[in-house]
Amino acid sequence: MDKNVVISTRIRLARNLKDYPFPCKLSEKGREEVNDKVRDALINGNSAIAKDFQYIDFENLTETMKVSLVEKHLVSPEFISNTSGRALLLLNDGTVGIMLNEEDHIRLQVIEKGFCLDKAYDLADKIDTLLDERLNFAFDSKLGYLTQCPTNLGTGMRASVMLHLPALKKSGAMKMLTTNLGKLGLTIRGAYGEGSSSQGAVYQLSNQVSLGISEKSAIENLKNISEQIVAQEIKQRETLLKSIETKDTIMRSLGILKTAYIMTHREAVDLLSNVRFGICAGLIDNINIEDINDLMTEIQPATLMTIIGEALSPKDRDIKRAEYLRNKLN
């Protein structure tokens, strides 16, 4: 049942080079040196994976391409707000991104589909080890990895899972869940839309504690809590599905997605969320969950324009989004 609730898994490691100040204090020239050193460490390392990375100088990207990388969670919104001296090492399949000179010198991210914290961590750890062999990381025997923001000290790790929680959202349970998770050293927030809104009922659950805890313990903790939330969500879905209104909402959502000629991102995410729930519930049997997960990513404004290959006005984008959804779902 995991894949009905867990959309994807993410591991992020923060690292800094001992011989350079943090990026915010670093000169243009210093940033370039950091970029070069990390790139060379990766590409010249003893790993087959290195040849599948591309080095992307952010100063050469269009705004749309940059925003699309944010939409795919490969870089942070902060990263593209000022791209001077920043670069990205991106694995060709889009599962690994290494932001250079974001808040820290190195922000290594692994994103995997489904619920696979161990697998994602193993890959992150492997690349981290590869870099560590050729770079001198800022590390303190008491504090662990040193980072610009003290909340990242220690492991420098954030592990997170993207959860689809339509039933818990509908039931109003999210507020209490948010409060309770805080006490357990975890945080949950909306994955789409701004702030704590939860468009499409997609939430990101992550560990908040990186100091005084091992990576394995943090991951184990996140895994256990995720499993409990998954169980709660599944139970709540069963309750919801007893009402005809739920089936009505789900089936109408698919009907609208298949027929609309203009659709905002917000509406599309909410309708796709309903359809995703419907597939998991067995009400819709000719569409895969994975296709809906992909659509949720693809119909975001900048990603959609990247796929179509045109810059579009907001209205034209809404028209193309509806067309894209009709074509994929009919």
Place this chain on the structure above:
Amino acid sequence: MDKNVVISTRIRLARNLKDYPFPCKLSEKGREEVNDKVRDALINGNSAIAKDFQYIDFENLTETMKVSLVEKHLVSPEFISNTSGRALLLLNDGTVGIMLNEEDHIRLQVIEKGFCLDKAYDLADKIDTLLDERLNFAFDSKLGYLTQCPTNLGTGMRASVMLHLPALKKSGAMKMLTTNLGKLGLTIRGAYGEGSSSQGAVYQLSNQVSLGISEKSAIENLKNISEQIVAQEIKQRETLLKSIETKDTIMRSLGILKTAYIMTHREAVDLLSNVRFGICAGLIDNINIEDINDLMTEIQPATLMTIIGEALSPKDRDIKRAEYLRNKLN
């Protein structure tokens, strides 16, 4: 293009028997006599059509059956509010209804599909002549046919057409149209829902003047004005259809009708109205306008229950309505 706008035509004649007071002043026994006389006049008349009429004693009908007759415009809401001593002579195909002891002794109605004022009037006139041969109508050489309400004096005729005006409604032109029509001796009002609301953008346009004007002139006047409104509506539809939002609304409406599992009457009428517009505009080509006209009648609460053959709670009715629409449209 008429049938894209004109749904149906109706002629109503009010008649009273000379030897009896108006129904409101008539005893129970007197009403029974009137019922019997009119029934016998029709059934014993020299017309083949007589054998296709059934005599319905309203005191024997269920509430659902009575309301369904109102929904089909075969009887008035007033007629079923107190059915004591009232009866209906109904032609088997549902195109002619003769209310006995409503406001007047006889309220003869002919309802035809499409725009056919002459044809409907000819049939009404034929039945009126048939009754006149055997009954003594209250008639004054100056005032014409005598009726309880002075607004019906003269011809005793109301001629009306049911118009589908989604574009004029959307454009906000209805208010001015209503005002202008009043000056021309016509009235226009919403055909579904209460008062002047216009659910489904269906309006009833009728003549208001029955005194000092012949039936032919009144019909000619209504015909001319109808044609002008049809032309305005068609022109306004062309303007509306230039926007993608119109196509979006139409296609979504069909998508929802095909997929919903619970639907109120109000929503169904509005969505069917949009689909009807879409068929006329050539956006939907596998559904007939006539089928949509029928659905607009069939999905009304009491008519739906009559078709299904069950009394239903409002919620169950909304569920059955959605099912009925899915079955008819998929």
